[in-house]
Amino acid sequence: VIQGIHQIERLPIGFRAQMIVGNNFFETLDEESVQLVSTAWATSQRTEECESFIVDYRQDEKQHTVQGRFVPGAEGEWLCLLQDQSALFSCEQQAFELEFKDAATGIANEKQLLSELGSRLRECRDTNTHTAIIRFSATDLRSFEATIGRGGMVKLAQAIVERLEIGLESYLTRLQAETLRPSHLIARLCDSDYVVVLSGLDSFEFIEELATLLLRRLSTSIDLDEHICGIDWTAGIADTLDAPPTTDGLLSATAYAIYSDCALPNGYRVHRYNSDLKARVHHDIEIERLLRRDIADGVLEMHYQPKFDLSDLSLIGMEALIRWNNAELGFISPAKFIPIAEKSGLIISLSHLVVEKVLDQIAAWRDEGYKSVPTSINISGIHLNTRTIVEELRAGIQQRRIPPELVELEVTESIMVDGVGKAFKNLNELRDMGIRVAIDDFGTGYSSLSYLKDLPADCLKIDRSFVQSITSDPTAEAIARAIITVGHDVNMHVIAEGVETAEELNKLAELGCDSVQGYFTGRPVSSFEFTSFFEGARLAG
Ligand code: C2E
Ligand code: CA
Ligand code: CA
DSSP, X not given: OOOOOOSGGGSOHHHHTTOOTTSOGGGGXXXXXXHHHHHHHHHHHHHOSOXXXXXXXXXXXXXXXXXXXXXXXXTTOEEEEEEEOHHHHHHHHHHHHHHHBOTTTOSBOHHHHXXXXXXXXXXXXXXXXXXXXXXXXXXXXXXXXXXXXXXXHHHHHHXXXXXXXXXXXXXXXXXXXXXXXXXEEEEEEETTEEEEEEEEESOOTTHHHHHHXXXXXXXXXXXXXXXXXXXXXEEEEEETTTSOSSHHHHHHHHHHHHXXXXXXXXXXXXEEOOHHHHXXXXXXXHHHHHHHHHHHTTOOEEEEEEEEETTTOBEEEEEEEEEEEETTTEEEOHHHHHHHHHHHTHHHHHHHHHHHHHHXXXXXXXXXXXXXOOEEEEOOHHHHTSSSHHHHHHHHHHHTTOOGGGEEEEEEHHHHXXXXXXXXXXXXXXXXXXXXXXXXXXXXXXXXXXXXXXXXXXXXXXXXXHHHTTTTOHHHHHHHHHHHHHHHXXXXXXXXXXXXXXXXXXXXXXXXXXXXXXXTTOOOEEHHHHHHHHHHOBOOO
């Protein structure tokens, strides 16, 4: 029975409410605490020593901790010393959160991910089940910070996590209907990367479907106080069936999967790790390393492929095509290394190099007195989107006193369609300067003939795939015919690429195509060999 109380106000309110003289001390405690405190009381009685106990309870959404101990007093009395330890407890809690939670979103951070993944992998080994992870990587997050600020970046991260949580929960609920429910965790690995861990199942056949659904959710633009953020995501999947069953092994497998993204045509951005993918990525990384070195060492050269007028077979231009002959790997096709250069950012220095070389060559031929025909340069969408491309070309042609009509840029229609960037504006400025623009690979992208009139272009190149089957496939012929008709309607020059036979050439002439380029009329050759096309000027037959 409580005989007296002293400085009780130092205890949390809920705890001290019942501490009234005359009350039975044990009856003031909740059921759980009674057990603990009684044990401590009994021990103290027996040993006549101080015995401490801890009482935890929640009040007003807050966790409170009171530490107490029994101390023998005079004349058979016992003192119970009680101390509010809630502050200490919440400090510990905060320290835990600082260390293991992502500050912006409150989900697990890298440290917690690693420790959690480690313990799940051990558990899976013991239970003979598997673990899978999906890693979502944003390719261009950094660019938002300038407009939305750090505060906006925090909100953006929260919106991303919310989408992941809702998407994952609804998918797992559906799976539960099939009595599959993996244990899951969402973590933030770094600013741009989020990871979903799933464990405790025999297999993860559904994982690509889940990754695709989540990716779709993440890819819808996020509306943040007047700023609309459309983020580009790639997903990498790894599971313990195909990847090494360690934290590092799984995480780097997702990194491989994400890196492999450039090897595939645009569209599908979910990649699942396997050993083939690893080998391919290794090869790509090696190509990137050698390309970087060979760009610096000046190993790359330009070749030129002639273009001929279909009415009189006269030379009307040429296309500059890059050639890379590496000392170790031999000849590597630009179709292989250009996407790798685009992925790694090397494309910008490569593209500068191409522009310089081609402009030098145009000036050299002019100085040697050859017939002047336009030369086209393939320009990557990444280069076209830079702030400096217009000035770069302006300075380049002015320094060499090249008439701008002798320079044509070949760009693919895809950059026009997702052309929210500067591409459109840059192309218009370049055309105002007098430089010509051709739409490359026309018909293979998301092309719609109806937007053709809005394109800042002078020329359409019918893609090789249509030319290849133009004499055998009526659909290919119909498409080529349509491209030619609509192109002419909007005053564009229409050229067919990849012409390999006389039959193809005749068919194109019949359809009213303006010009041709292909192995049949001339393969890409070195600048030295190309002079024979100037001299021939007109093709025989
Ligand atoms: P592209 O712009 O469509 O270039 C035409 C490709 O078709 C060239 O391949 C050319 O050699 C090839 N070709 C020409 N006539 C025929 C033919 O009759 N039959 C067949 N089967 N092929 C023919 P290449 O040189 O391997 O270039 C592949 C791609 O690499 C190019 O496609 C272009 O997208 C890119 N590329 C090439 N050079 C550059 C460059 O300097 N800069 C950039 N950004 N990309 C380049
Ligand atoms: Ca081209
Ligand atoms: Ca092409």
